[in-house]
Amino acid sequence: MLFNALTFWAFFALVALLTFSVPARLSRAVLVAASFAFYAAWNPMLVLLLGGCVLFNYATGLAIGRTVGQSARVLLTFTVSANLGLLGVFKYYGFFVGTLTGLLHMPPDSFALRIVLPVAISFYTFESIAYNVDVFHRRLIARTSLVDFALFISFFPHLVAGPIIRPAHFFPQLADRRLPTADDIAWGITQALKGLIKKTIFADNFAVIANIYFDTQVGRAGPLAAWIGVLAFSMQIYFDFSGYTDIARGCARLLGYDFPPNFERPYLAHDIAEFWRRWHISLSTWLRDYLYIPLGGNRHGTVRTYANLLITMGLGGLWHGASWNFVVWGLFHGVLLALHRAWRAWRGNPPAGGRIGRAASVACTFLLVTIGWVTFRAPDFATTLRVLADMFARPTQPSGAIPTAFITLLGTTLLWLLIDRDRRLQAWLAQPAGAWATLRIASATALALLAIELFARTDIVVPFIYFQF
Amino acid sequence: MLRRPDSRRWIAWRLLAGVVLFFALDSLVFRSGLYFGWVSPPSALGSVAQALDNIRHLPAGRRIVLVLGDSRIGEGFSAQAATAVADRLDPSIAFANGSVGGTSPRVWNYLLRDMRGPTLPLAAVALMVPSYRDDEAENPADRRYDIAFVHPLLKLADAVDFPASFDDLAARQEAAEAMLFKGFFYKSDVQDFLHAPAARIRDVRAARLHGHEWVGMYPGRSESLTGITLDLASGHLTIPAGNAAESVPTLAPYAEKLSHQRGHPPDNPAAAAYRREWLGRIATQCRDAGVKLFVFRIPRGPLHHLLNDETPPEGALAELARAGALEVLPPSLLAPLERPEFFFDDLHVNAAGRARLSAVLAEAVLHRLTAKD
Numbered sequence: 001m002l003f004n005a006l007t008f009w010a011f012f013a014l015v016a017l018l019t020f021s022v023p024a025r026l027s028r029a030v031l032v033a034a035s036f037a038f039y040a041a042w043n044p045m046l047v048l049l050l051g052g053c054v055l056f057n058y059a060t061g062l063a064i065g066r067t068v069g070q071s072a073r074v075l076l077t078f079t080v081s082a083n084l085g086l087l088g089v090f091k092y093y094g095f096f097v098g099t100l101t102g103l104l105h106m107p108p109d110s111f112a113l114r115i116v117l118p119v120a121i122s123f124y125t126f127e128s129i130a131y132n133v134d135v136f137h138r139r140l141i142a143r144t145s146l147v148d149f150a151l152f153i154s155f156f157p158h159l160v161a162g163p164i165i166r167p168a169h170f171f172p173q174l175a176d177r178r179l180p181t182a183d184d185i186a187w188g189i190t191q192a193l194k195g196l197i198k199k200t201i202f203a204d205n206f207a208v209i210a211n212i213y214f215d216t217q218v219g220r221a222g223p224l225a226a227w228i229g230v231l232a233f234s235m236q237i238y239f240d241f242s243g244y245t246d247i248a249r250g251c252a253r254l255l256g257y258d259f260p261p262n263f264e265r266p267y268l269a270h271d272i273a274e275f276w277r278r279w280h281i282s283l284s285t286w287l288r289d290y291l292y293i294p295l296g297g298n299r300h301g302t303v304r305t306y307a308n309l310l311i312t313m314g315l316g317g318l319w320h321g322a323s324w325n326f327v328v329w330g331l332f333h334g335v336l337l338a339l340h341r342a343w344r345a346w347r348g349n350p351p352a353g354g355r356i357g358r359a360a361s362v363a364c365t366f367l368l369v370t371i372g373w374v375t376f377r378a379p380d381f382a383t384t385l386r387v388l389a390d391m392f393a394r395p396t397q398p399s400g401a402i403p404t405a406f407i408t409l410l411g412t413t414l415l416w417l418l419i420d421r422d423r424r425l426q427a428w429l430a431q432p433a434g435a436w437a438t439l440r441i442a443s444a445t446a447l448a449l450l451a452i453e454l455f456a457r458t459d460i461v462v463p464f465i466y467f468q469f
Numbered sequence: 470m471l472r473r474p475d476s477r478r479w480i481a482w483r484l485l486a487g488v489v490l491f492f493a494l495d496s497l498v499f500r501s502g503l504y505f506g507w508v509s510p511p512s513a514l515g516s517v518a519q520a521l522d523n524i525r526h527l528p529a530g531r532r533i534v535l536v537l538g539d540s541r542i543g544e545g546f547s548a549q550a551a552t553a554v555a556d557r558l559d560p561s562i563a564f565a566n567g568s569v570g571g572t573s574p575r576v577w578n579y580l581l582r583d584m585r586g587p588t589l590p591l592a593a594v595a596l597m598v599p600s601y602r603d604d605e606a607e608n609p610a611d612r613r614y615d616i617a618f619v620h621p622l623l624k625l626a627d628a629v630d631f632p633a634s635f636d637d638l639a640a641r642q643e644a645a646e647a648m649l650f651k652g653f654f655y656k657s658d659v660q661d662f663l664h665a666p667a668a669r670i671r672d673v674r675a676a677r678l679h680g681h682e683w684v685g686m687y688p689g690r691s692e693s694l695t696g697i698t699l700d701l702a703s704g705h706l707t708i709p710a711g712n713a714a715e716s717v718p719t720l721a722p723y724a725e726k727l728s729h730q731r732g733h734p735p736d737n738p739a740a741a742a743y744r745r746e747w748l749g750r751i752a753t754q755c756r757d758a759g760v761k762l763f764v765f766r767i768p769r770g771p772l773h774h775l776l777n778d779e780t781p782p783e784g785a786l787a788e789l790a791r792a793g794a795l796e797v798l799p800p801s802l803l804a805p806l807e808r809p810e811f812f813f814d815d816l817h818v819n820a821a822g823r824a825r826l827s828a829v830l831a832e833a834v835l836h837r838l839t840a841k842d
């Protein structure tokens with residue numbers, strides 16, 4: 001059940017209706033049941049895995065909360081290992097076995113098992129780990145309500161592709177159940193509509209252009225086609241993932257819950273460190289809090305700091321998928337972050353700079369991030385190298401024209417950014433009352449729906465990229 | 470001072486206004502038929518538009534025999550040639566080709582409704598069927614691409630009826646979406662239009678001006694499969710070197726199926742129900758218009774003459790004929806055309822076949838109409 005399908009919105013309307021028509025104490029149970037039904041729509045059998053994960057972490061949370069000292073640490077170690085083990089078996093078994101058999105020159109299917117990758121497993125195991133760690137550090141009291149805990153893990157708007165919800169952000173919202181206010185409704189609907197436009201119009205149309213290059217032209221096209229393909233993927237992944245997040249946050253708000261922001265215009269970052277403060281924020285802060293800082297962060301000297309950065313980003317890359325390509329992508333960003341840190345240590349903070357200087361730093365950061373996406377999108381190293389060779393090859397023949405569809409999409413993207421500058425769209429539905437405002441809002445809504453109707457790529461299936469993680 | 474829209478009612482009103490405005494725009498552009506007049510002429514929708522346009526250019530003062538069918542009628546029937554026969558036998562009658570490639574009886578029902586309108590002076594409707602038995606392998610009720618042809622012809626009264634005509638739930642949902650979101654089904658055409666608006670406007674204007682002439686003057690394809698042979702027992706197909714059949718990839722599967730099933734694929738209850746429904750509806754329309762409905766079997770393929778099989782209609786078609794809803798033309802009528810020299814592929818007759826088919830069909834229909842009068 002994809003967020004961009006009519007069936008999802010029928011499901012959502014039904015859930016909202018049920019949630020608000022039952023007594024407060026039942027509404028969370030309704031949401032949990034709905035979330036499991038939502039998950040079952042992918043694969044009914046995997047509901048058992050999700051249910052088992054909920055029960056296990058609920059129990060370990062209670063146990064860790066009631067234990068102190070070394071016993072608590074042992075329990076935590078066991079819990080974290082079990083969660084990582086679950087992730088390892090379901091997501092990385094094939095990867096590790098493949099790597100091992102490759103190293104030992106054994107037949108590739110020597111230890112092969114047919115394991116289905118459960119959708120969302122990366123997200124709910126990380127949330128479970130965060131919960132247990134927070135309970136261990138007494139930043140959180142273990143939840144005694146199984147329903148509350150199940151809702152934290154399985155709440156359907158964030159279940160399959162985040163944002164990764166932190167317990168300290170979510171549980172306080174359960175203290176008093178409130179109906180969404182008019183502002184919540186206005187914000188939620190706008191956010192969901194924005195997300196739908198980002199996904200179905202921008203991401204999916206960029207996907208078509210990116211796929212043409214990556215699926216059929218790698219190694220055979222010139223630099224222009226390669227740059228167009230890579231740039232198109234760069235735009236696709238941003239609009240796809242941030243669109244998903246917008247829909248998730250909008251739906252949650254419409255049900256009376258708040259999810260943290262996950263994207264803050266990352267392609268406008270001035271440097272790579274800022275990029276990671278703006279891109280997939282819930283993952284980067286999770287990695288910072290539960291991996292980088294426990295590794296020692298920057299507290300153990302320069303070498304350890306750089307090593308910790310590389311380890312964190314390398315594992316962060318691996319989190320995205322069971323492939324060395326993702327590890328390389330993470331390490332590439334780790335190296336960029338390390339270089340940025342070293343530069344800052346050597347030269348200090350850069351001067352404020354003029355508009356041109358700022359624009360140049362934004363462009364430079366965007367370019368590096370975009371080059372990094374090559375290894376993220378390519379299926380293997382060989383393809384990665386061929387794409388990079390295409391991009392930096394000297395043109396040997398006339399490059400041909402830039403596809404009209406790409407120019408149109410880029411133009412529309414710029415127009416979109418202009419319309420939504422300073423996040424104006426977030427507040428448009430809550431404009432002051434009056435006939436003129438109502439007319440403007442009604443017109444904008446109608447045009448948004450018409451745009452989705454006419455330009456959304458419903459003729460092809462482009463799954464949300466982060467569903468595979 | 471302006472008030473904040475702090476009540477949910479305000480939000481609801483604004484959204485409702487937006488949704489109403491959206492449907493109003495959608496209706497204005499797409500439901501009204503405004504955009505339908507600008508669809509790409511070579512597209513599926515364009516062929517529907519062309520078929521409807523052909524009807525607007527029929528000779529005045531004559532009653533019309535409307536021939537409906539798919540691409541086999543598009544290739545195989547010339548209204549001009551048939552009307553030439555009518556000029557000789559009954560000059561009060563003219564023939565019209567209402568065929569659209571890739572369509573089926575469900576689409577023909579809506580096409581007929583639209584073409585018939587209040588003014589078309591119909592004399593009769595002649596409908597092709599690929600077989601006189603209910604032997605279609607797939608369930609034709611779930612043919613989703615019917616939606617692409619039919620959606621511009623649907624009215625609000627079809628809101629329940631049309632989606633319900635599909636058996637599959639997903640197909641029903643898609644059909645319901647076609648009723649609700651009209652623009653949704655023009656999506657690719659709109660994008661194509663925006664990609665090259667000047668070329669589209671030029672093409673549509675040319676099709677409006679000359680499309681009916683192009684259709685009318687189409688002579689048919691000159692290629693022929695003369696020389697191909699099939700050993701029915703072994704299924705071995707022989708194609709002489711340099712024969713046009715070499716470039717027809719569907720010929721071998723056709724020959725294999727013919728050899729395997731000997732022209733008698735098993736009957737399919739779903740196909741029978743579908744025919745009962747949609748041929749029945751077309752028959753009802755004809756009855757309401759006070760005109761006769763003739764059904765004829767289109768030449769089935771270039772090697773069907775090997776079967777020497779002219780069994781009478783069975784199943785749904787026979788039931789409808791017995792009930793007086795339609796008249797089935799004899800299977801022997803077009804059987805002589807089921808030979809390689811009259812085909813350019815496994816389905817469609819060539820120019821020679823087109824000339825023969827048009828003349829034979831026109832004579833058969835006119836003969837029956839005159840006898841009836």
